[in-house]
Amino acid sequence: MIISSWNINSIRIRTKNIEEYIDKIDPDILMFQEIKCEDDKFPYDFFENKKYNCYVFGQKSYNGVAILSKKKLLKIDKSFKDPNKQSRLISADIKISNKLVKLICIYLPNGNPVNTDKYPYKIKWLNNFFDFIKKEINNYDGIIIGGDFNIIPNSNDVENPEDWENDALYRLEIRKEFRKILNLGFKDSFRIFNNEDKQYTFWDYTQGSWQRNKGLRIDHFLISDKILTKIKNVEIDKFTRGLDRPSDHAPIRVIF
């Protein structure tokens, strides 16, 4: 089974790229962030033609998340308490090798600039999220958290980490919050299979970042220790970043 997560930076203008992705990868489940539309503007027809069921938690202009699945999903949950009432988390129950797994799609706040209320919003969001996960752990055989975390976990996940020490994506306080979640019993699953530097999932549209491979690794799959043995591989699908009118993020994909 293949589960992909992709910050799509507007789902309506990206359907051509998504079609290429589906034709090539054929994921069973697709999780999107930054769909940037309200529920009733979501391109349901496009995905239903591709045989996906759509579970959408949209918002006008900004944010918005969705889970698309070839199999029907149960227990769709949009009840996460977002401190600013934004649409950043949707989850559903799935089965992996007969184990009950909670699949969570997140779009974590960016948090910049750090001297504005955006930064405390990110901290508050992370605190609420920690509580949300902690409460669910005992209800499931495993939990999968996929999405755009807006967190650079380690110094080898960015070109010049010293330039990022006061940035909301890399501040020590933020990396500690990330590790706090890991300490609940999760792994940064990509790093189980790939320890190389410069394994980025995001490249800024400006400054020729893609051409010079100056990116960030900020999209992740955190997966419960209890189901790690079920994972065959985790990969970043960089090719999408080279397509026409690309999202600035590439998908991350876990294979069970």
Place this chain on the structure above:
DNA sequence: ATGGCTGAGCTACTCAGA
């Protein structure tokens, strides 16, 4: 050099992204 692309919402520009 916090603004050098990009998208939404909208019609001239802001706001947001990371």
